[in-house]
Amino acid sequence: MWMPNVNRFTAKKQRALVESLRDDIRSGRLSPGMRLPTQRDLAAATGVAVGTIARAYGDANSEGLIKSSVGRGSYVARRSDAFLQATGAESESKILDFRVDYPIYALDPPLAPVLQEILAEDCQNLLTYRSHAGDLTHRAAGVEWLKKCGVHRNADQIVLTGGAQHGLVVSLSSITQPGQVVLAEELSYAGLKEAAELLGLTLVAVPMDDEGVIPDALEHLLYEHRNAAVFYTSPSVQNPTTVLTPQHRRKQIAALIDRHGLMIIEDDIQRLLADDTPEPYAQLLPERTFYLCSLSKVVCGGLRIAYLCPPEARIRMTIRRVLATQWTTPPLMAEIAKRWIEDGTAQATLEVRRLESRKRQSIATKLLSGHQVKYQAMSLYGWIDLPSGWTSDRFVATALEAGVAVLSEGSFSVSAEAAKTGVRYCLGVPENHQQITRGIKILATILSEGPGYGDHVM
Numbered sequence: 001m002w003m004p005n006v007n008r009f010t011a012k013k014q015r016a017l018v019e020s021l022r023d024d025i026r027s028g029r030l031s032p033g034m035r036l037p038t039q040r041d042l043a044a045a046t047g048v049a050v051g052t053i054a055r056a057y058g059d060a061n062s063e064g065l066i067k068s069s070v071g072r073g074s075y076v077a078r079r080s081d082a083f084l085q086a087t088g089a090e091s092e093s094k095i096l097d098f099r100v101d102y103p104i105y106a107l108d109p110p111l112a113p114v115l116q117e118i119l120a121e122d123c124q125n126l127l128t129y130r131s132h133a134g135d136l137t138h139r140a141a142g143v144e145w146l147k148k149c150g151v152h153r154n155a156d157q158i159v160l161t162g163g164a165q166h167g168l169v170v171s172l173s174s175i176t177q178p179g180q181v182v183l184a185e186e187l188s189y190a191g192l193k194e195a196a197e198l199l200g201l202t203l204v205a206v207p208m209d210d211e212g213v214i215p216d217a218l219e220h221l222l223y224e225h226r227n228a229a230v231f232y233t234s235p236s237v238q239n240p241t242t243v244l245t246p247q248h249r250r251k252q253i254a255a256l257i258d259r260h261g262l263m264i265i266e267d268d269i270q271r272l273l274a275d276d277t278p279e280p281y282a283q284l285l286p287e288r289t290f291y292l293c294s295l296s297k298v299v300c301g302g303l304r305i306a307y308l309c310p311p312e313a314r315i316r317m318t319i320r321r322v323l324a325t326q327w328t329t330p331p332l333m334a335e336i337a338k339r340w341i342e343d344g345t346a347q348a349t350l351e352v353r354r355l356e357s358r359k360r361q362s363i364a365t366k367l368l369s370g371h372q373v374k375y376q377a378m379s380l381y382g383w384i385d386l387p388s389g390w391t392s393d394r395f396v397a398t399a400l401e402a403g404v405a406v407l408s409e410g411s412f413s414v415s416a417e418a419a420k421t422g423v424r425y426c427l428g429v430p431e432n433h434q435q436i437t438r439g440i441k442i443l444a445t446i447l448s449e450g451p452g453y454g455d456h457v458m
Contacts, residue, residue, distance in 0.1 A: 001037045001045065002030060014016075016055035018047070021065050024336040027075060034178035036066060036074040054194065062099050062314075062407055064397045077393060088446040096404045096439040098425040101239065101297070102379050106431075109349045115340050119331075127332045128160045131320065132323045133315075134160030138334035139378075142307035142325075148347075149293050151270050151282045151327070153309050159318050163304035164269050164294035168193045170321045171265045171290040172230065174314055175202055182227040183221055185213055187412040187420055189267065192232055205414035211247035215252040222260045230263045236277045237270035240424040241383045241410050242374045246297040247278035254284045257282065262288070263311070269294040272350055273357060273378045287311050290318075295337055298350045305337040306442060354378045360427040360436055367440040371447050381426040384443070389451045392421050398446055404439045 004020035006013055024030040036042075039057060040229065049203065061068045068074040118126070139155040146153060159169035168191065178200030184192060186205035196203050204225055207217040212235055222228060231253075245253075257264055266281045266289055282291035294306035310318040322328065340346040354416040357378045364382060365375055375382035378391035386395055392408030399406055406423045425443065430436045 001043065002034075003017065003045060003137060004042075006046055006048060010048075013048050014056045014059065018059050018063070018065070019055065021060050021348070023057075024176070030076045032076050034076045036076065038073060047361060054197070058190070058411075061411060062405070064393070064400055067410060077362050077397070091392050093401065094403055096435055096442075097429045098427070098439055099405045099407045099427055102428045103301050103353065103380070103424045104295055104298075104428050105301070106416065107349065107352050107356060108302075109340060111259075111336075112249055112415075114336055114345070117262065117339065118335060124448065126335055128331070130328045130331050132328050133158075133319045134329050134334055136330065138201050138286060138331070138338050139307075141338035145295075145341050145346070146291075146293055146307055149268060150280055151291055151293070151309060157309060157312065157315065159308045159310060159315065159322060159450050160332075160334055161306045161308050161322060162326055162329050164267065164292050164306045164435055165191050165195070166304070166325065167292045167294070167306040167308040168192065168265065168267065168319060168323060169198065170308065171292070171310070172199055172201065173321045173324075174198070174290070174310065174318045175263045175265075176229045181225045182230050182232055182362055183218065183225070183228050183262075184232040185234070185238065185241075185413050186414055187240055187409055188232065188318060189234060190411050193414070203414045206231075208241070208420070211249045212243050213249075213253060213289060215256060215287070219256050222256065228260075228262060231257055232265045232267065233281075234267040234270065234410070235267055235281070237376050237379045238411075239267075239270065240381065241420070242376050242379050242381065244274060244277065244376060250281060250284060254281055257288060258285055263314075264289045265312050266291045266371045268292060269297050269306075270379065272298045273354060273380070274376045275378070282309055288315070295346065298353060299337075299340065299346050300349070303333060303337055305333055357427070359431075360433065362442045363433055364425065367437065367444050368447075371444065379422055382429045383422055383424050385420070386449070387447070387450075390421075392423060394451060395423055398451075399443060402442045402446065404442045406443070 004017055006016045006020055010016050020442060022043045039050050039053045042053050057068055057074055060066045060210045064077055066074050070322050121445050136155050138160060141160040142158045143153060161170055172195055181202050181204050182196055183204050183206050186208055204221060206221055264281050268280060282289045288311060291309040292306055295303050342403055357380050361375055361377055366372060372385035396408045397408060406425050408423050423432055427436055
């Protein structure tokens with residue numbers, strides 16, 4: 001078994017693990033195609049936490065050092081010396097990072113004014129314990145924000161969570177028991193896989209087309225997996241494919257879920273970055289839907305506030321799961337969110353983000369014209385279906401050698417059998433339009449010249 005020179009006393013363990021992988025690949029100690037130990041086996045051998053190893057493997061997969069997929073494990077990727085040089089620390093600053101769906105930090109609302117407002121008042125109470133579901137005044141602000149998403153609830157029907165990822169874990173743990181099946185879009189948000197592993201759940205991929213999950217395929221899996229407990233979906237600007245599931249398809253899926261007695265987790269954090277979004281599952285099937293709406297993508301990433309709407313019958317269990325995972329959402333964060341919603345800052349920030357996202361996506365899609373690209377006009381990411389001749393591994397490696405980092409379907413595949421081959425590009429990390437233009441031009445050139453392009457990159 002591969003053993004890195006890392007243990008529980010090592011500083012910056014996550015980065016040290018990636019560096020150890022890179023060094024051992026360069027030296028030949030790890031050869032292309034070699035299978036790496038499972039995260040749990042490596043954790044047991046080194047004393048490093050499983051979560052840290054999972055994040056390190058994720059970083060290495062994103063950089064193209066290894067290839068990881070659900071059900072098959074992790075292997076050393078087949079890469080050229082030029083690629084390994086390109087991933088070295090000395091060249092990291094030259095790489096344009098199009099991998100991560102971060103909001104544009106330069107558009108974050110100014111924090112100082114709202115903190116000064118809070119400071120001018122009797123704010124000491126924001127350091128005290130609160131209701132596990134969050135203060136009613138903070139949840140009332142969520143009522144107003146949820147209306148923008150087409151979801152209508154009372155304050156006492158909303159549970160505050162520490163961002164959407166926390167809300168996802170709370171929702172899953174409110175519905176499932178270890179060993180149960182979660183049905184999910186065949187390419188899904190990577191954080192779902194982390195949450196499923198944490199809770200001991202089995203993910204099963206549901207095939208998709210250009211309108212989202214295919215109802216006939218979903219129904220087949222519902223009969224095949226009688227122990228399935230929940231269907232996870234992000235139907236509005238789906239991550240990573242950007243698919244927007246139309247209303248007629250949502251109604252079909254809602255009817256199937258209701259007939260088979262499952263729950264839905266509707267991850268709708270991108271909804272406000274799309275036009276003319278259909279009615280959410282939370283309104284079509286409220287008694288079976290856990291609805292998640294977060295401020296991270298549309299206001300700012302560090303404000304870890306999400307509004308979770310469980311079915312009425314599951315609210316008490318949901319609140320217990322918040323208690324178990326963080327006791328209560330930090331009142332100071334919730335207070336900032338409340339004030340920004342009430343004074344219009346959140347809405348103004350959303351409008352600025354929508355405008356800039358539209359500009360960035362317009363640059364990208366014009367440069368990628370003629371290639372198979374899926375996108376929404378105001379989303380900060382897009383999906384490229386790779387033409388024949390390309391494998392996603394090779395495309396990611398070629399792009400990285402040319403100075404652009406993107407993610408392939410391997411980062412999102414719920415199962416090893418996922419049929420879609422492609423890459424996701426994200427536009428929030430680049431600092432300006434010039435960087436976006438340069439990076440997307442590189443991707444477009446690689447696509448136009450075909451797999452032979454990588455043979456000429458030095």
